Structures are given as C-alpha cells and as structure tokens.
Amino acid sequence: MSTDEARRLIARAKRGHADAFRALVEAYQERLFAFVWRMIRDHHDAEDICQAVFVKAYESLPSYSEKYAFSTWLFTIAYRMSINSLRKKRTLSGSIDFAQLARPEDDAAQTLANSEEARRLRTQIWEAVDELSPPQKSSVLLFYREGKSCDQIGQVLGMPAVTVKSHLHRAREKLRKRLQAELVDERMAFEFLSQAHLA
Amino acid sequence: MNCAESEQLIDAYLDGELSGSLRLEFDAHRLRCRRCQLTVAMMESVGHVVAGDRSTPLLAEDFTDRVMTAIDRRRPLAVRLRPTRVAIVAGALLQAAAVIYLAVVVQPQPATPPPGVLPTVTRADPDPTERFARADQKVERHEALHDYILSRVEAAWANLTSESQQLARYPLDLGVSGRLARAAPSLEQAGPLGRILEALLPVAAEEAESPTSTDDEHSL
Numbered sequence: 284m285s286t287d288e289a290r291r292l293i294a295r296a297k298r299g300h301a302d303a304f305r306a307l308v309e310a311y312q313e314r315l316f317a318f319v320w321r322m323i324r325d326h327h328d329a330e331d332i333c334q335a336v337f338v339k340a341y342e343s344l345p346s347y348s349e350k351y352a353f354s355t356w357l358f359t360i361a362y363r364m365s366i367n368s369l370r371k372k373r374t375l376s377g378s379i380d381f382a383q384l385a386r387p388e389d390d391a392a393q394t395l396a397n398s399e400e401a402r403r404l405r406t407q408i409w410e411a412v413d414e415l416s417p418p419q420k421s422s423v424l425l426f427y428r429e430g431k432s433c434d435q436i437g438q439v440l441g442m443p444a445v446t447v448k449s450h451l452h453r454a455r456e457k458l459r460k461r462l463q464a465e466l467v468d469e470r471m472a473f474e475f476l477s478q479a480h481l482a
Numbered sequence: 483m484n485c486a487e488s489e490q491l492i493d494a495y496l497d498g499e500l501s502g503s504l505r506l507e508f509d510a511h512r513l514r515c516r517r518c519q520l521t522v523a524m525m526e527s528v529g530h531v532v533a534g535d536r537s538t539p540l541l542a543e544d545f546t547d548r549v550m551t552a553i554d555r556r557r558p559l560a561v562r563l564r565p566t567r568v569a570i571v572a573g574a575l576l577q578a579a580a581v582i583y584l585a586v587v588v589q590p591q592p593a594t595p596p597p598g599v600l601p602t603v604t605r606a607d608p609d610p611t612e613r614f615a616r617a618d619q620k621v622e623r624h625e626a627l628h629d630y631i632l633s634r635v636e637a638a639w640a641n642l643t644s645e646s647q648q649l650a651r652y653p654l655d656l657g658v659s660g661r662l663a664r665a666a667p668s669l670e671q672a673g674p675l676g677r678i679l680e681a682l683l684p685v686a687a688e689e690a691e692s693p694t695s696t697d698d699e700h701s702l
Contacts, residue, residue, distance in 0.1 A: 301550060301553070301554070304550075304553070305546060305550055308546050308549050308550070309546055312541060312545060312546065312549075313541065316538065316541050317538040320538055320539065321538070326539050330541060330542060330545065333541070333545070334545070334548060334549050334552060337549045337553070338549065338552050338553055338556065341553050342556070404527060404531070405531050405535060405537075408527065408528050408531045408532070409531070409535070411528075412528075412532065423532060424532065427528075427529050427532040427533040428532055428533050430533075451493075452493055455492070455493055455496075455525065455528075458525070458528055459489070459492070459521065459524070459525060462524050462528070463521060463524070466520070466524050467517060467520040467521055467524055
C-alpha cells in the first residue's frame with residue numbers, strides 16, 4: 284500500500300468510516316501477525332494480540348500523528364502488548380525459555396522446503412533468533428524483516444536509536460557465536476577432513 | 483588484521499558502513515581466512531532468512547471480520563447506526579412533521595357562523611335549533627379529532643426525540659445526505675414539539691431556493 288493511499292484511508296478512518304479502517308487492517312495484518320508471532324511463538328495468543336492491537340489503534344486514531352509511519356505506530360502498540368503478554372506468561376510459569384516457545388507448527392508451516400541443507404540452516408538461524416532477548420529479537424525482526432531504521436525501531440521500542448544499535452550489535456554477536464559453533468566450525472572440520480581424505 | 487579484529491568489523495561491513503583502508507584490510511583478511519569467509523556468509527544468511535522467510539503460520543480467514551466486530555461492539559450506539567436506519571428515522575420524522583402541519587396549521591373550519599351573524603332560516607330547514615345542534619356536534623367531532631391527532635403526534639415525537647438527538651450529533655460520521663446534516667443541529671435544539679416545524683422548514687425553504695432560481699431562468 285502506498286503512503287498516499289494509507290494517508291487517505293487513515294483520514295477517512297479518523298472520520299469514523301469503518302470500511303477505510305477495514306482496508307488498513309487487511310493491508311497490515313500479515314506483517315503485524317508475523318512480527319507478533321515471532322515474538323510470542325503461539326498462534327492463538329498472537330492472533331488475540333493482533334486483534335487487540337487493531338482495536339487499540341482504532342480507538343487511538345485521533346492521537347495518531349502522521350510524522351510517524353502508520354506501520355511503525357502499529358508495531359509500537361504490538362510490541363508493548365507482546366511484552367505484556369510475555370510478562371504475564373513469565374508470571375504464570377515462573378520463568379520463560381524463549382527457545383522452548385517454538386511449536387510443532389513451525390515445521391508444519393515450512394512446507395516450501397528447499398534442500399535439506401537449506402532447511403537446516405533456516406531452522407538453526409530461527410532457533411538462534413528465538414534465544415535473543417525481546418528487545419534484541421524485536422530489533423533484529425524490525426531491522427531485517429521490516430527494513431526499519433534504528434530511529435524507527437527506537438520509536439517502536441521506546442528507546443534512543445543508540446540503544447537500538449547496541450541491541451542490534453549484541454544480537455548479532457550472540458547469533459554469530461551460536462551459529463559459528465554449529466555452522467562454521469562444523470563446516471571447517473568437514474572441509475579439513477575432506478582435504479585430509481583426498482591427500 | 484587477525485580474526486578477532488575482523489569479527490569486530492563484520493557489523494559495519496554488513497551495514498555498508500565500512501570504507502577506505504579498513505574495508506581494504508577487512509577484504510584482505512577474508513581472502514586468506516576461510517573461517518572469516520564462512521562467518522560473513524553465515525551472518526548474511528541470517529539477514530536473508532529473517533527478511534525473506536515466509537514460513538509464518540497464516541491468520542484465520544475471518545480475522546478481519548473479528549477485528550471489525552470487536553471494534554463495532556465498542557463504538558457508541560449512535561455511531562453504529564447505519565445510513566439506512568437514519569433514512570427510516572428521518573422518514574418517520576418527516577411524516578410526524580407532516581401530521582403536525584396538518585393538525586396545527588390547516589385546522590378544520592368550524593361550522594358555526596362568525597360572531598354577530600345569525601344563521602339564515604330557509605323553508606327547507608324549518609327548525610333553526612336543530613340546525614345549531616347539528617353544527618355544534620360537528621364542531622365537537624372536529625375538536626375530538628384534532629385532540630386525537632395531537633395526542634398521537636406527541637406520543638410519536640416522544641419516541642423519536644431521543645434517537646433524533648443522537649443522530650443529530652453524528653450526521654457526518656454516518657455519511658447521510660447534506661440535507662439531514664444541515665437539519666441536524668436544528669433538530670437537536672428542537673426539543674419542544676411546537677418547534678419541530680421551525681427546525682425543518684428552513685431546510686425545506688433552503689432546498690426550495692435553488693430550483694426556484696432555475697425556474698426563474700426558464701420562465702424568462
């Protein structure tokens with residue numbers, strides 16, 4: 284959806300036109316759901332949160348300022364609601380292991396599998412991403428998936444761009460250390476053994 | 483440059499922020515270090531997978547409907563009213579106004595003669611007393627009918643007043659016609675029954691003005 288189209292729909296939705304807001308929901312729901320699901324890793328909870336995000340957005344439309352991208356504004360609401368949901372889960376279960384939140388549906392959804400090697404790489408990368416803290420994971424998702432700048436991510440997470448950059452750096456460092464052990468060193472050992480075998 | 487120094491620069495390299503002599507040193511190290519080559523390739527894969535992986539589960543098909551239903555439930559009653567309902571209520575209001583107009587403005591003329599004028603006595607009506615009695619009965623029937631119409635209109639107006647005032651506050655939101663939108667503020671103020679015509683007639687007069695000018699042009 285173009286920026287002009289979004290602005291036109293937002294203006295109409297602000298005047299109470301439900302059909303305009305419906306178009307906005309349809310335009311942004313997939314991206315929003317993908318973000319929330321990656322944060323929560325529970326299909327039903329993610330749907331409930333997305334629904335609550337859109338309802339909250341509709342009610343708060345009068346306070347929406349066009350100096351922010353509409354998607355950034357939606358992600359801001361979604362991030363806060365996701366964090367609240369994770370906190371509630373942590374309160375209920377004592378502690379939360381983000382890596383354990385992945386469900387069997389992960390595998391079921393990956394029907395477009397390429398080679399076994401590519402599938403394995405993708406699985407290992409997402410497992411590593413799931414181990415990141417919520418701010419680090421959000422930064423990675425918004426930076427790579429949504430193409431947001433550090434300033435925009437800072438608006439979503441409610442922190443300065445410098446802090447976002449620090450989260451991104453630490454996230455990459457964690458990913459590098461974890462994946463180096465699984466992928467790089469394994470590949471190096473494989474290559475070393477292959478060369479030794481040929482010699 | 484060694485591997486530790488190279489790894490410190492991977493972020494800047496991935497973000498395209500590495501340039502000049504540092505970029506040259508970084509590239510030179512990568513050319514001779516297989517491990518750093520793989521590390522950079524791996525981190526590029528992280529970016530590609532996170533950005534492009536579409537293996538997220540799908541939303542329920544009725545998700546949009548559920549959102550809109552949830553929103554609708556939280557909206558005020560008046561905002562939820564659809565234009566069709568507005569048209570129905572507006573029609574009822576106009577009907578009520580027409581009845582009031584007929585009942586109040588176009589009053590039936592009594593059969594009694596004007597004061598000071600005695601009824602003429604003709605040969606066909608030999609008994610003036612009986613004739614006056616019939617006239618009185620007719621007047622009483624008219625008055626009873628008049629009272630009945632007024633009571634019905636008052637009852638109808640009492641039912642419509644609250645809803646019309648709600649409608650008056652949200653005409654633009656509901657996308658109703660310009661006519662009702664212009665009439666809305668007047669309707670909201672026209673609480674007492676007797677002022678409903680004052681509220682509606684200016685709109686009718688206003689609408690009547692534009693065709694009149696056109697007619698004038700034709701008549702010339």
